[in-house]
Amino acid sequence: xxxxxSTERLTLRGLTREDTDAVxxxxxxxxxxxxxxxxxxxxxxCREMIDRRLSYDGPPELGHWVLEQEGEVIGLxxxxxxxxxxxxxxxxxxxxxxxxxxxxxxxxxxxxxLDYGLVELGVPAVWALIRDANVSSVxxxxxxxxxxxGSEIHYGAEHRVHVKLPDTHGKVHHIELWVPDxxxxxxxxxxxxxxxxxxEFQRWSAGVSWKHGSTYLVVEQSxxxxxxxxxxxxxxxxxxxLHVATPRQVxxxxxxxxxxxxxxxxxxxxxxxGGDQHYAAYLENAHGFExxxxxxxxxxxxxx
Ligand SMILES: CC(C)(COP(=O)(O)OP(=O)(O)OC[C@H]1O[C@@H](n2cnc3c(N)ncnc32)[C@H](O)[C@@H]1OP(=O)(O)O)[C@@H](O)C(=O)NCCC(=O)NCCS
Numbered sequence: 001x002x003x004x005x006s007t008e009r010l011t012l013r014g015l016t017r018e019d020t021d022a023v024x025x026x027x028x029x030x031x032x033x034x035x036x037x038x039x040x041x042x043x044x045x046c047r048e049m050i051d052r053r054l055s056y057d058g059p060p061e062l063g064h065w066v067l068e069q070e071g072e073v074i075g076l077x078x079x080x081x082x083x084x085x086x087x088x089x090x091x092x093x094x095x096x097x098x099x100x101x102x103x104x105x106x107x108x109x110x111x112x113x114l115d116y117g118l119v120e121l122g123v124p125a126v127w128a129l130i131r132d133a134n135v136s137s138v139x140x141x142x143x144x145x146x147x148x149x150g151s152e153i154h155y156g157a158e159h160r161v162h163v164k165l166p167d168t169h170g171k172v173h174h175i176e177l178w179v180p181d182x183x184x185x186x187x188x189x190x191x192x193x194x195x196x197x198x199x200e201f202q203r204w205s206a207g208v209s210w211k212h213g214s215t216y217l218v219v220e221q222s223x224x225x226x227x228x229x230x231x232x233x234x235x236x237x238x239x240x241x242l243h244v245a246t247p248r249q250v251x252x253x254x255x256x257x258x259x260x261x262x263x264x265x266x267x268x269x270x271x272x273x274g275g276d277q278h279y280a281a282y283l284e285n286a287h288g289f290e291x292x293x294x295x296x297x298x299x300x301x302x303x304x
Pocket of ligand 1: 031032033035094095096097101102103104105106107130134137139140
């Protein structure tokens, strides 16, 4: 079941069978269905639609919500794997009873779902298919920063394809590591980051940085440095953990890492030193910097 999500005026909670009457009321005005293949003001069609939603069996963190204001159901929304768009992408939909329109509550609900999907779950993008003539929906999508990336036939009619990507607000901008030996750091980090798709970004006499998306990592042999060795068990950075697409790629990086200045940590427990569900490698370079290469989604564990 999807989690309960709150906004200033609304509670979004999982749709249940008990919501049937309320949902029939939300869709009672035929105007609501103007842009859909079926007219959900017909109770039989609406019940079919509710049944379809209740039989959702996709990932449990995604699915169907009702929108409640002061205990009353005033709308529906979903965030679920798309069956219209290729590539197992996440599709959003939203529906507000007409008498609650024009007050910003739909916008408020959708903003919360976007935050949930893009920030809390970390889905790479949220997609919405909107008929050109559905002006209020197009405006809502624009208001929330969706990009219009073209037009295609979906649900039996021409739809604009809208996508919302995560923004960089609050994400890591850059990480700066001070290193005792720039050449060694460049050999170890430069190789590893290059393998993971980072690209050289800046270079100057005392440092070099690599960029991946909106984040960059700097290694610098600063003249202001006060020690010659990094102590990962002292206060400060313990390790840097990086996503790796597949377990196979973690294996390959481990095999090749020795030639690039890394030695394995916790090798006797590879690849599950961080827990049974956690496929990861722990590596340390010559100056005591540790990296963790993680093939699984981040979990509450992770030692090292
Ligand atoms: C699509 C739909 C959810 C949009 O509803 P909506 O009423 O336009 O959305 P909101 O409640 O967020 O209202 C936005 C309007 O309220 C105004 N508003 C008032 N207070 C606001 C606030 N606090 N925050 C944001 N907007 C506010 C906005 O200015 C905007 O007005 P505008 O459209 O004249 O610019 C609704 O029309 C609907 O359910 N349609 C039928 C189902 C449907 O087509 N779903 C979409 C399928 S793709």
